[in-house]
Amino acid sequence: MFEDNWRAAFAGAENDVPDSLWSKIETDLLLIENKESRKKIFVYQRLAAAVALFALLLGSYIVLDLVAVDDTMTLVESKAITSEKKESNITGEDNNPERGRVVITPLEKTKLNRGQKAASSGLSKSPAGDYSTNTIMVSHQEENEVKGTDLSRKQFYSEGHVPEFPTLKVEVKRKTFYQPIFPRRLPAMPSYYMASNKEKNNAKEGVYASLGFAGGSYDPGQSGPIVAAPSPSFSMMTNPDAAFSRAMQPQSTQASVGTAYSFGANVGKQVADRWMVQGGLGFYIQNINYTSNYASLTTDNSLRVTVADYLDAETILTVGETYPIQSVNQYLSVPMQVGYKLVDRTIDVQINAGISTDFFIKNALRDLSGQAESFSQKAGKNSPYRSVNWSGLMGFELSYQLGDQYSLSLVPGARYAFNSVLKDNAEVSYNPLVLDVGLRLKYVFK
């Protein structure tokens, strides 16, 4: 055969190569290595700058946020108005203000233990299963024991005595942000600078895995009939239908925006030209601070019952001073997103959208002043929180290639809860909005 003859003729054929050829190859290799070194140094410089900038912004945000919270704490003054009428007690029979006076104040406090409190107030265990923060701080100016009457709530109402309870005046100073004005000094960028001469990077990524973390703002997205309810766990205790409750409606003020942090791992695959599908597992922390004067944290209006138990002709009630609360929600998040590469070059720009299944882990409340004990509640039947939430995800991914298999991505994004994080029977709903920026290191399997 003609072809076989040719194949056989060239099989194993060798020819000499000029000696200078290796020198040329070596020179080319040196040039490539130098270029790669410069590229690496450039990437590391950019990376260091990006991390420093990110840390600076995050640090500034956190510091500003903390300062703003402290300012709010000092500016909020609670003034327990105890009028002559009040001091002459509810029944108006005894004008001695010192006798049997019960003042709920954070400074002079005597903690009733759970048993005592439950026994004296007739409280049932809260759905959250914990009395730990149901601490009523009672001080006795003369006698160190409570001389309450057995005035029950029914009796109290049937006699038509609707007491005037101390009201709380809350002054909230808003955070003031000074928006700097940057005059535009540079001319608009000519369009030809925006066109890239670089060739497209059409290589398919295949399967990839990534690790990342993110930080940003957290807006609880409160809506509902209750004004100034501080958090889902607290909002459950008020009953707006009752005059008593309205009078005793606890007051709070809440930072409008908190902070959110997350870290997790993702796995993805390029399914078509420019189209990606990715999913993963993440841990989300949503943190917000506010002030409160709540004395009880149960979910069944137990504050009202408790106060009623202490009301008699010789008792005066005041609401304690406000105290700062830190509320932290934790979620396990399983995101599923579809991505489309808008720009497929050295720096890729990808738009991502999808949904996330968020499993509620727990809510932790901490009194920053130390007056009240910490409180946490997990998901479950008795929890006011939904165990599973659904959130919409939207964001961009700006990726820079670090070699053949690694890339570093800056991931600004938004997460919005489709449903309220509280169960349907709550009188208030919370649809949190998280705006964050993350860093993600991606490894492409080849």
Added chain:
Amino acid sequence: MLRDEDLIKGCAKGERAFQKALYERYCRKMMVICQRYSKSSQEAEDALQEGFVKVFSNISKFRAESQLSTWITRIMINTALNKQRQKLYMMPIVDVHENHLVQEEEISFAHFHHNDLLELVQSLPDGCRVVFNLFAIEGYSHKEIGEMLSISVGTSKSQYNRARVLLKAKLEVLEKINQEYEQVIV
């Protein structure tokens, strides 16, 4: 003598001694491949240089699914082909209508040195030479060649036939010269 595996590991680390050892092991064989696709030795050297730079730059991606020599050969063919593509882009391969029926008269290659044959191949027009190399020596089908060079199957076949006719004629001339030379020697 270093094994291919050791050479691969050394080259993947960028160690120059291993790179040179690999180059010296394969450069002569690869030179013939580059020469087959090129019009001149200078073109072949350029292709060989570019091909080895690609080998060293991508050797970390070599997965040992094939032999190292096969992998390097494929890189050399692609590199040489790319160089020819640039020329073919300027002078596109077109159908050749002067398809003479090739007589299936066997010519023995035993008397020819591979460099004589190489000269014959290099003397072919660019389009014919590429198609001939891909079909006759590398063993690609006309359909595959059509996809590689963005030409039709018919064009590939006609180019190959033309190459075959030209080569046959040149071989006959070469054979005659050889015979006359042998007679002179005898």
